Amino acid sequence: MVQIRSRLDVADNSGARMATMIGVIGKQTRYAGIGDVITANVKEASATGTVKKGEVVRAVLVRTKQPIRRDDGSLLRFDNNAIVIIDKDLNPRGTRIFGPVARELRERNFEVISGNFRGSSGRILAVFPGKQRVLVEGVRIIKKHLRKSQDNPSGKIAEREGPIHISNVKLIEREKKVEKKPAKEKKPKRETEKKAA
Incomplete structure:
Protein backbone atom coordinates (compact mmCIF):
# COMPACT_ATOMS: atom_id res chain seq x y z
CA MET A 1 0.00 0.00 0.00
CA VAL A 101 5.30 -9.33 -10.07
CA ALA A 102 2.54 -10.29 -7.64
CA ARG A 103 0.28 -13.17 -8.67
CA GLU A 104 -2.76 -11.10 -7.68
CA LEU A 105 -2.39 -9.14 -10.92
CA ARG A 106 -3.16 -12.28 -12.92
CA GLU A 107 -6.53 -12.72 -11.20
CA ARG A 108 -7.85 -9.68 -13.02
CA ASN A 109 -9.49 -10.07 -16.41
CA PHE A 110 -7.42 -9.64 -19.56
CA GLU A 111 -8.60 -9.27 -23.15
CA VAL A 112 -6.91 -10.51 -26.33
CA ILE A 113 -6.46 -7.45 -28.58
CA SER A 114 -4.97 -9.00 -31.74
CA GLY A 115 -4.59 -12.30 -33.58
CA ASN A 116 -7.13 -15.03 -34.29
CA PHE A 117 -8.62 -14.88 -30.79
CA ARG A 118 -9.23 -11.13 -30.73
CA GLY A 119 -12.03 -10.08 -28.37
CA SER A 120 -11.74 -13.14 -26.08
CA SER A 121 -11.16 -12.48 -22.40
CA GLY A 122 -10.27 -14.43 -19.27
CA ARG A 123 -7.91 -14.72 -16.31
CA ILE A 124 -4.16 -15.18 -16.74
CA LEU A 125 -3.32 -18.76 -15.73
CA ALA A 126 0.45 -18.70 -16.26
CA VAL A 127 3.20 -16.38 -17.50
CA PHE A 128 6.37 -17.52 -19.29
CA PRO A 129 8.74 -14.50 -19.17
CA GLY A 130 11.55 -16.18 -21.12
CA LYS A 131 9.29 -16.95 -24.07
CA GLN A 132 7.13 -13.81 -23.60
CA ARG A 133 3.97 -15.93 -23.63
CA VAL A 134 0.90 -16.16 -21.37
CA LEU A 135 -1.93 -18.64 -20.88
CA VAL A 136 -5.37 -17.00 -20.87
CA GLU A 137 -8.27 -19.00 -19.43
CA GLY A 138 -10.57 -20.32 -22.18
CA VAL A 139 -8.53 -18.84 -25.06
CA ARG A 140 -6.73 -20.85 -27.79
CA ILE A 141 -7.82 -24.31 -26.70
CA ILE A 142 -5.47 -26.94 -28.14
CA LYS A 143 -5.60 -30.74 -28.07
CA LYS A 144 -2.74 -32.82 -26.70
CA HIS A 145 -2.45 -36.58 -27.15
CA LEU A 146 -1.42 -38.28 -23.90
CA ARG A 147 0.46 -41.58 -23.87
CA LYS A 148 -0.78 -44.68 -22.15
CA SER A 149 0.12 -44.71 -18.47
CA GLN A 150 -1.09 -46.17 -15.18
CA ASP A 151 -3.44 -43.23 -14.77
CA ASN A 152 -4.64 -43.45 -18.39
CA PRO A 153 -4.41 -47.11 -19.48
CA SER A 154 -5.97 -46.40 -22.87
CA GLY A 155 -4.48 -42.93 -23.35
CA LYS A 156 -6.60 -39.89 -24.16
CA ILE A 157 -6.81 -36.57 -25.94
CA ALA A 158 -6.72 -33.69 -23.46
CA GLU A 159 -7.79 -30.12 -24.16
CA ARG A 160 -5.97 -27.19 -22.60
CA GLU A 161 -5.11 -23.53 -23.17
CA GLY A 162 -2.26 -22.79 -25.58
CA PRO A 163 0.22 -19.94 -25.05
CA ILE A 164 -0.18 -16.61 -26.86
CA HIS A 165 2.26 -13.70 -27.11
CA ILE A 166 2.14 -11.26 -24.20
CA SER A 167 1.80 -8.27 -26.55
CA ASN A 168 -1.59 -9.60 -27.71
CA VAL A 169 -3.32 -9.12 -24.34
CA LYS A 170 -4.38 -6.09 -22.33
CA LEU A 171 -5.97 -5.50 -18.93
CA ILE A 172 -9.72 -4.92 -18.81
CA GLU A 173 -10.67 -2.12 -16.44
CA ARG A 174 -13.52 -3.33 -14.29
CA GLU A 175 -16.33 -0.84 -14.51
CA LYS A 176 -18.07 -0.18 -11.27
CA LYS A 177 -21.77 -0.70 -11.56
CA VAL A 178 -23.57 2.23 -10.01
CA GLU A 179 -27.14 1.48 -9.11
CA LYS A 180 -29.40 4.42 -9.68
CA LYS A 181 -31.70 5.15 -6.79
CA PRO A 182 -35.34 5.59 -7.75
CA ALA A 183 -36.56 9.15 -7.69
CA LYS A 184 -38.46 10.12 -4.57
CA GLU A 185 -42.15 10.49 -5.10
CA LYS A 186 -43.54 13.82 -4.05
CA LYS A 187 -46.27 13.52 -1.49
CA PRO A 188 -49.40 15.48 -2.27
CA LYS A 189 -49.88 18.47 0.00
CA ARG A 190 -52.70 18.13 2.49
CA GLU A 191 -55.47 20.53 1.92
CA THR A 192 -56.42 22.30 5.10
CA GLU A 193 -60.08 21.97 5.79
CA LYS A 194 -61.76 25.18 6.67
CA LYS A 195 -63.85 24.85 9.73
CA ALA A 196 -67.40 25.99 9.27
CA ALA A 197 -68.38 28.49 11.87
Whole structure:
Protein backbone atom coordinates (compact mmCIF):
# COMPACT_ATOMS: atom_id res chain seq x y z
CA MET A 1 0.00 0.00 0.00
CA VAL A 2 1.37 3.38 -0.99
CA GLN A 3 0.01 6.89 -0.61
CA ILE A 4 0.34 10.29 -2.25
CA ARG A 5 3.99 11.46 -2.60
CA SER A 6 5.36 7.93 -2.06
CA ARG A 7 8.55 7.33 -4.05
CA LEU A 8 8.23 4.40 -6.45
CA ASP A 9 10.79 2.48 -8.50
CA VAL A 10 9.91 1.96 -12.18
CA ALA A 11 10.13 -1.74 -13.09
CA ASP A 12 10.23 -1.45 -16.89
CA ASN A 13 12.49 -0.16 -19.67
CA SER A 14 10.40 2.88 -20.60
CA GLY A 15 13.26 5.18 -19.51
CA ALA A 16 11.89 6.35 -16.15
CA ARG A 17 13.73 5.24 -13.02
CA MET A 18 11.94 6.90 -10.10
CA ALA A 19 8.47 8.43 -9.74
CA THR A 20 6.20 9.81 -7.04
CA MET A 21 2.53 9.00 -6.73
CA ILE A 22 0.03 11.79 -7.40
CA GLY A 23 -3.31 10.03 -7.06
CA VAL A 24 -5.34 6.84 -7.55
CA ILE A 25 -7.55 6.46 -10.63
CA GLY A 26 -11.05 5.14 -10.00
CA LYS A 27 -10.93 5.42 -6.20
CA GLN A 28 -11.75 8.16 -3.73
CA THR A 29 -8.93 7.18 -1.34
CA ARG A 30 -5.36 8.40 -1.05
CA TYR A 31 -3.99 4.85 -0.73
CA ALA A 32 -3.22 2.36 -3.52
CA GLY A 33 -2.53 -1.38 -3.44
CA ILE A 34 -1.20 -3.95 -5.88
CA GLY A 35 -3.04 -3.81 -9.20
CA ASP A 36 -4.37 -0.27 -8.80
CA VAL A 37 -3.90 2.22 -11.64
CA ILE A 38 -2.34 5.46 -10.41
CA THR A 39 -1.00 8.73 -11.78
CA ALA A 40 2.65 9.47 -11.07
CA ASN A 41 5.20 12.20 -11.69
CA VAL A 42 8.55 11.03 -13.11
CA LYS A 43 11.41 12.30 -10.91
CA GLU A 44 14.38 10.50 -12.49
CA ALA A 45 14.70 9.29 -16.08
CA SER A 46 17.40 8.33 -18.56
CA ALA A 47 18.12 10.77 -21.37
CA THR A 48 17.50 8.20 -24.10
CA GLY A 49 14.19 6.83 -22.79
CA THR A 50 10.71 7.46 -24.15
CA VAL A 51 9.49 8.82 -20.80
CA LYS A 52 11.07 12.12 -19.76
CA LYS A 53 11.69 13.70 -16.36
CA GLY A 54 8.74 15.77 -15.13
CA GLU A 55 6.18 13.90 -17.22
CA VAL A 56 2.87 12.89 -15.60
CA VAL A 57 2.11 9.26 -16.46
CA ARG A 58 -0.34 6.49 -15.69
CA ALA A 59 1.07 3.39 -14.03
CA VAL A 60 -0.02 0.14 -12.39
CA LEU A 61 1.37 -0.83 -8.99
CA VAL A 62 3.11 -4.24 -9.18
CA ARG A 63 5.10 -4.46 -5.91
CA THR A 64 4.64 -3.03 -2.40
CA LYS A 65 6.60 -3.19 0.84
CA GLN A 66 3.31 -3.39 2.71
CA PRO A 67 2.48 -7.10 3.22
CA ILE A 68 -0.62 -8.43 1.48
CA ARG A 69 -2.50 -11.45 2.81
CA ARG A 70 -3.49 -14.21 0.44
CA ASP A 71 -6.50 -16.51 0.73
CA ASP A 72 -4.38 -19.34 2.18
CA GLY A 73 -3.25 -17.08 5.05
CA SER A 74 0.29 -16.43 3.83
CA LEU A 75 1.78 -12.93 3.69
CA LEU A 76 3.58 -11.53 0.64
CA ARG A 77 6.01 -8.63 0.97
CA PHE A 78 8.48 -7.15 -1.53
CA ASP A 79 11.70 -5.21 -0.95
CA ASN A 80 10.51 -2.08 -2.75
CA ASN A 81 7.47 -0.28 -4.12
CA ALA A 82 7.44 -0.54 -7.91
CA ILE A 83 5.22 0.46 -10.84
CA VAL A 84 4.94 -0.27 -14.55
CA ILE A 85 4.11 2.72 -16.76
CA ILE A 86 1.09 2.24 -19.04
CA ASP A 87 -0.78 4.28 -21.64
CA LYS A 88 -4.46 5.26 -21.79
CA ASP A 89 -5.36 1.86 -23.27
CA LEU A 90 -3.70 0.12 -20.27
CA ASN A 91 -0.86 -1.24 -22.43
CA PRO A 92 2.71 -1.04 -21.04
CA ARG A 93 4.85 1.69 -22.61
CA GLY A 94 8.02 -0.34 -22.15
CA THR A 95 8.85 -3.70 -23.71
CA ARG A 96 10.18 -5.48 -20.61
CA ILE A 97 9.25 -5.74 -16.95
CA PHE A 98 12.05 -6.23 -14.42
CA GLY A 99 11.78 -8.13 -11.15
CA PRO A 100 8.97 -10.19 -9.65
CA VAL A 101 5.30 -9.33 -10.07
CA ALA A 102 2.54 -10.29 -7.64
CA ARG A 103 0.28 -13.17 -8.67
CA GLU A 104 -2.76 -11.10 -7.68
CA LEU A 105 -2.39 -9.14 -10.92
CA ARG A 106 -3.16 -12.28 -12.92
CA GLU A 107 -6.53 -12.72 -11.20
CA ARG A 108 -7.85 -9.68 -13.02
CA ASN A 109 -9.49 -10.07 -16.41
CA PHE A 110 -7.42 -9.64 -19.56
CA GLU A 111 -8.60 -9.27 -23.15
CA VAL A 112 -6.91 -10.51 -26.33
CA ILE A 113 -6.46 -7.45 -28.58
CA SER A 114 -4.97 -9.00 -31.74
CA GLY A 115 -4.59 -12.30 -33.58
CA ASN A 116 -7.13 -15.03 -34.29
CA PHE A 117 -8.62 -14.88 -30.79
CA ARG A 118 -9.23 -11.13 -30.73
CA GLY A 119 -12.03 -10.08 -28.37
CA SER A 120 -11.74 -13.14 -26.08
CA SER A 121 -11.16 -12.48 -22.40
CA GLY A 122 -10.27 -14.43 -19.27
CA ARG A 123 -7.91 -14.72 -16.31
CA ILE A 124 -4.16 -15.18 -16.74
CA LEU A 125 -3.32 -18.76 -15.73
CA ALA A 126 0.45 -18.70 -16.26
CA VAL A 127 3.20 -16.38 -17.50
CA PHE A 128 6.37 -17.52 -19.29
CA PRO A 129 8.74 -14.50 -19.17
CA GLY A 130 11.55 -16.18 -21.12
CA LYS A 131 9.29 -16.95 -24.07
CA GLN A 132 7.13 -13.81 -23.60
CA ARG A 133 3.97 -15.93 -23.63
CA VAL A 134 0.90 -16.16 -21.37
CA LEU A 135 -1.93 -18.64 -20.88
CA VAL A 136 -5.37 -17.00 -20.87
CA GLU A 137 -8.27 -19.00 -19.43
CA GLY A 138 -10.57 -20.32 -22.18
CA VAL A 139 -8.53 -18.84 -25.06
CA ARG A 140 -6.73 -20.85 -27.79
CA ILE A 141 -7.82 -24.31 -26.70
CA ILE A 142 -5.47 -26.94 -28.14
CA LYS A 143 -5.60 -30.74 -28.07
CA LYS A 144 -2.74 -32.82 -26.70
CA HIS A 145 -2.45 -36.58 -27.15
CA LEU A 146 -1.42 -38.28 -23.90
CA ARG A 147 0.46 -41.58 -23.87
CA LYS A 148 -0.78 -44.68 -22.15
CA SER A 149 0.12 -44.71 -18.47
CA GLN A 150 -1.09 -46.17 -15.18
CA ASP A 151 -3.44 -43.23 -14.77
CA ASN A 152 -4.64 -43.45 -18.39
CA PRO A 153 -4.41 -47.11 -19.48
CA SER A 154 -5.97 -46.40 -22.87
CA GLY A 155 -4.48 -42.93 -23.35
CA LYS A 156 -6.60 -39.89 -24.16
CA ILE A 157 -6.81 -36.57 -25.94
CA ALA A 158 -6.72 -33.69 -23.46
CA GLU A 159 -7.79 -30.12 -24.16
CA ARG A 160 -5.97 -27.19 -22.60
CA GLU A 161 -5.11 -23.53 -23.17
CA GLY A 162 -2.26 -22.79 -25.58
CA PRO A 163 0.22 -19.94 -25.05
CA ILE A 164 -0.18 -16.61 -26.86
CA HIS A 165 2.26 -13.70 -27.11
CA ILE A 166 2.14 -11.26 -24.20
CA SER A 167 1.80 -8.27 -26.55
CA ASN A 168 -1.59 -9.60 -27.71
CA VAL A 169 -3.32 -9.12 -24.34
CA LYS A 170 -4.38 -6.09 -22.33
CA LEU A 171 -5.97 -5.50 -18.93
CA ILE A 172 -9.72 -4.92 -18.81
CA GLU A 173 -10.67 -2.12 -16.44
CA ARG A 174 -13.52 -3.33 -14.29
CA GLU A 175 -16.33 -0.84 -14.51
CA LYS A 176 -18.07 -0.18 -11.27
CA LYS A 177 -21.77 -0.70 -11.56
CA VAL A 178 -23.57 2.23 -10.01
CA GLU A 179 -27.14 1.48 -9.11
CA LYS A 180 -29.40 4.42 -9.68
CA LYS A 181 -31.70 5.15 -6.79
CA PRO A 182 -35.34 5.59 -7.75
CA ALA A 183 -36.56 9.15 -7.69
CA LYS A 184 -38.46 10.12 -4.57
CA GLU A 185 -42.15 10.49 -5.10
CA LYS A 186 -43.54 13.82 -4.05
CA LYS A 187 -46.27 13.52 -1.49
CA PRO A 188 -49.40 15.48 -2.27
CA LYS A 189 -49.88 18.47 0.00
CA ARG A 190 -52.70 18.13 2.49
CA GLU A 191 -55.47 20.53 1.92
CA THR A 192 -56.42 22.30 5.10
CA GLU A 193 -60.08 21.97 5.79
CA LYS A 194 -61.76 25.18 6.67
CA LYS A 195 -63.85 24.85 9.73
CA ALA A 196 -67.40 25.99 9.27
CA ALA A 197 -68.38 28.49 11.87
